Amino acid sequence: MAEAERIIGTPEIPGAAGAEPEQSGGNAVSGDRSGADAPAPAERPRGKRRIAVLFTVAVLAYALDLVSKMVVVAKLEHHDPIDIAGDWLRLEAIRNAGAAFGFGQAFTVIFTVIAAAVIVVIARLARKLYSVPWAIALGLLLGGALGNLTDRVFRSPGVFEGAVVDFIAPKHFAVFNLADSAIVCGGILIVLLSFRGLDPDGTVHKD
Numbered sequence: 001m002a003e004a005e006r007i008i009g010t011p012e013i014p015g016a017a018g019a020e021p022e023q024s025g026g027n028a029v030s031g032d033r034s035g036a037d038a039p040a041p042a043e044r045p046r047g048k049r050r051i052a053v054l055f056t057v058a059v060l061a062y063a064l065d066l067v068s069k070m071v072v073v074a075k076l077e078h079h080d081p082i083d084i085a086g087d088w089l090r091l092e093a094i095r096n097a098g099a100a101f102g103f104g105q106a107f108t109v110i111f112t113v114i115a116a117a118v119i120v121v122i123a124r125l126a127r128k129l130y131s132v133p134w135a136i137a138l139g140l141l142l143g144g145a146l147g148n149l150t151d152r153v154f155r156s157p158g159v160f161e162g163a164v165v166d167f168i169a170p171k172h173f174a175v176f177n178l179a180d181s182a183i184v185c186g187g188i189l190i191v192l193l194s195f196r197g198l199d200p201d202g203t204v205h206k207d
Helices: 002-008 014-037 039-075 108-128 132-154 178-195
Strands: 089-096 164-170
Touching (some): 108 132, 132 164, 164 178
Antiparallel strands (some): 089 164
16 A cells, blocks of 8 residues: 555655656757757758859840840841831841940940949849849849940940940830840849848848
8 A cells, every 4th residue: 555655646756746847858958959050051052052043044144145146246237127026126236335225325434334333242142142033133133234244345446335235126115135134124023022022031021
């Protein structure tokens, strides 16, 4: 009888009651620490992947712009325009010393510096880039800026004063190129992402 009472009363002993919570609590703390430390290594591959997306989009946009301009200069410049959709859309090679869509032709050097500054800013921002949509948007901006900057550096009339090759001519609209299109699309995407509260680092702000 005494032996049975001793066995039944064992859980009520303060020492026995406190032993398991301390052990389980220790395990919980240990689990929390391991859980807190675990995501750190996992963040790095995601960051690298986003940077890869940015530069892949930028290279594609830059390559398409560069090849299209080479074809236009070789086949279309000093020739009659080619109608694609009647008078509504045609291909017409022109040299533009200004900004996108022909604005500000008296400030070629300033636009060259701005394009170079945009490239530097995007390259610095890429280190904290964890959002795929932002990577696509910045890639379009980077590829477009590089495309027009290449013209300004290497085309006549001189270094940093070169005229950009434009060839897409919609009716009642300025003539532009694929680099201009990439810049505009990237800018529109950035505005949409900002309205949705998505930051380049992947965080979302809900106001």
